[in-house]
Amino acid sequence: MKYFLTFTSLFIFLSFCNAQSLPEGFVYLDQVNSNIQVELRYYSKNNFVADTVDGYTSTRCIISLDAAKALSNIQQELESMGYGLKVFDAYRPQRAVDHFVRWAKNLEDTVNKQIYYPEVKKDQLFEKGFIATKSGHSRGSTVDLTLVYFDEDKKVQELDMGTRWDYFGAKSWGESQGVNKEQRANRIFLRDIMTKHGFKPLKEEWWHFTLRDEPFKSKYFNFEVK
Numbered sequence: 001m002k003y004f005l006t007f008t009s010l011f012i013f014l015s016f017c018n019a020q021s022l023p024e025g026f027v028y029l030d031q032v033n034s035n036i037q038v039e040l041r042y043y044s045k046n047n048f049v050a051d052t053v054d055g056y057t058s059t060r061c062i063i064s065l066d067a068a069k070a071l072s073n074i075q076q077e078l079e080s081m082g083y084g085l086k087v088f089d090a091y092r093p094q095r096a097v098d099h100f101v102r103w104a105k106n107l108e109d110t111v112n113k114q115i116y117y118p119e120v121k122k123d124q125l126f127e128k129g130f131i132a133t134k135s136g137h138s139r140g141s142t143v144d145l146t147l148v149y150f151d152e153d154k155k156v157q158e159l160d161m162g163t164r165w166d167y168f169g170a171k172s173w174g175e176s177q178g179v180n181k182e183q184r185a186n187r188i189f190l191r192d193i194m195t196k197h198g199f200k201p202l203k204e205e206w207w208h209f210t211l212r213d214e215p216f217k218s219k220y221f222n223f224e225v226k
Contacts, residue, residue: 092137
């Protein structure tokens with residue numbers, strides 16, 4: 001028991017130190033609610049640039065405390081219905097956005113075109129608004145996510161939303177008619193519960209939501225996700 005208490009105390013201390021290393025007003029999402037699924041795709045090659053994105057050196061999700069509390073409330077409500085949240089991205093450093101801009105300007109790099117932007121020419125990504133020099137994610141209260149459930153084998157499965165996360169195309173619009181009835185219903189389910197808890201959707205991306213009362217409305221951060 002003595003060793004267990006010592007280990008527990010050490011874990012709490014290290015968690016506190018990690019939280020203290022973040023700017024004031026930010027937290028690791030798992031410290032607020034560890035039941036929320038997280039898969040930071042930019043800390044992998046499973047994304048549109050086909051490489052780990054600058055500024056991502058960890059799989060731990062960072063977000064503003066206010067947004068984390070709201071997500072925790074959503075998770076608790078979803079769990080009562082047999083569902084949950086899965087986060088693909090939250091706080092995003094400016095250096096990551098800069099990486100996207102450099103990548104978009106390199107027209108030779110089209111490794112994941114058929115997966116993420118098959119309908120769009122790469123030289124049109126800026127023009128069509130898929131890539132920009134600033135992102136609301138860098139303010140800390142924007143999140144990319146979907147809904148999940150546990151199947152009969154107790155494995156986490158994503159609800160069918162009609163497109164993958166970060167798909168560059170018209171089908172990603174929240175109210176797109178290019179997806180079927182079930183997929184539209186799933187998007188509405190996600191949108192409704194997010195807006196109920198204080199988030200506003202981005203109409204062009206079914207997965208993208210920003211806390212309405214975000215604490216850093218005009219401040220863009222550049223610290224690493226670590």
